[in-house]
Amino acid sequence: MKITGARDHMIVEFDHRCVKIYGELTTTPAFYADLKSIGYWEPPFERELISDVEKDEIVRRVLEQTENETLKIYFE
Numbered sequence: 001m002k003i004t005g006a007r008d009h010m011i012v013e014f015d016h017r018c019v020k021i022y023g024e025l026t027t028t029p030a031f032y033a034d035l036k037s038i039g040y041w042e043p044p045f046e047r048e049l050i051s052d053v054e055k056d057e058i059v060r061r062v063l064e065q066t067e068n069e070t071l072k073i074y075f076e
Helices: 052-065
Strands: 002-006 009-014 017-026 030-033 072-075
Touching (some): 009 052, 052 072
Parallel strands (some): 030 072
Antiparallel strands (some): 009 017
């Protein structure tokens, strides 16, 4: 899984598809991700709805992968 991003979003590559998760980067440093922004995959899969099971797995993997990083990610 690959995680990239900017001040207002992060892009997570998950099983060969990408999802853009909106949020806010603070100076702590921490990124507060908006769970409600996880809805559809990025192109070319933009018509595919992300299931609740997939959302849970994305969150779990992001938290697991960034557990020991300086930048903390929180889902709200």
